[in-house]
Amino acid sequence: NAGVTQTPKFRVLKTGQSMTLLCAQDMNHEYMYWYRQDPGMGLRLIHYSVGEGTTAKGEVPDGYNVSRLKKQNFLLGLESAAPSQTSVYFCASSYRTRSADGKRVAQHFGDGTRLSIL
Amino acid sequence: EDQVTQSPEALRLQEGESSSLNCSYTVSGLRGLFWYRQDPGKGPEFLFTLYSAGEEKEKERLKATLTKKESFLHITAPKPEDSATYLCAVQAQIYNFNKFYFGSGTKLNVKP
Numbered sequence: 118n119a120g121v122t123q124t125p126k127f128r129v130l131k132t133g134q135s136m137t138l139l140c141a142q143d144m145n146h147e148y149m150y151w152y153r154q155d156p157g158m159g160l161r162l163i164h165y166s167v168g169e170g171t172t173a174k175g176e177v178p179d180g181y182n183v184s185r186l187k188k189q190n191f192l193l194g195l196e197s198a199a200p201s202q203t204s205v206y207f208c209a210s211s212y213r214t215r216s217a218d219g220k221r222v223a224q225h226f227g228d229g230t231r232l233s234i235l
Numbered sequence: 236e237d238q239v240t241q242s243p244e245a246l247r248l249q250e251g252e253s254s255s256l257n258c259s260y261t262v263s264g265l266r267g268l269f270w271y272r273q274d275p276g277k278g279p280e281f282l283f284t285l286y287s288a289g290e291e292k293e294k295e296r297l298k299a300t301l302t303k304k305e306s307f308l309h310i311t312a313p314k315p316e317d318s319a320t321y322l323c324a325v326q327a328q329i330y331n332f333n334k335f336y337f338g339s340g341t342k343l344n345v346k347p
Binding site: 209 | 239244267269271276277278279280281284322324326333334335337338339340
């Protein structure tokens with residue numbers, strides 16, 4: 118049972134290049150999220166999905182696109198990378214409904230993708 | 236403005252020296268408050284959820300409490316393996332979606 122798996126773990130891009138980050142979860146979670154984590158700023162939501170085939174914008178969506186063609190996968194794309202997108206990207210997933218102990222709605226995170234854009 | 240603030244930003248303790256971390260929030264429509272632990276190079280790991288003022292949860296040396304405007308994470312007799320960054324997140328219901336507001340974390344360093 119792997120939980121949430123992110124690939125790649127590290128990547129260096131040049132300004133203007135494009136790439137896709139992959140997130141896969143094996144917990145049958147309905148909700149999936151992409152965050153970026155920058156020093157001193159906490160986790161900020163980029164995009165999210167409440168189910169297969171649906172996506173929505175979070176707090177900082179500009180410069181990113183997402184797709185969720187299968188329930189277990191959530192892709193984050195950078196069409197034309199900029200230095201401001203240098204960050205650590207985390208994918209998370211959760212169930213839609215809560216349990217009494219809160220575990221069911223708590224987010225489960227991958228170990229992140231460290232992205233540097235030169 | 237919906238906001239979550241954690242203090243202090245960093246905390247250095249000697250092994251066995253108890254202390255508390257604070258998470259204050261100004262989020263309307265609170266549905267739950269979550270504590271996570273994050274180790275270097277790893278994603279956040281779920282610790283506790285609190286839903287109502289007065290609620291308490293415990294796990295080993297950690298105890299989380301909740302009031303109407305803040306939560307505390309109490310660490311009793313910490314050990315070096317408790318060193319990590321502790322994140323607080325507040326869940327709000329936005330239409331039919333669970334939105335989470337994260338604080339920037341408290342970095343805890345426990346020295347032997």
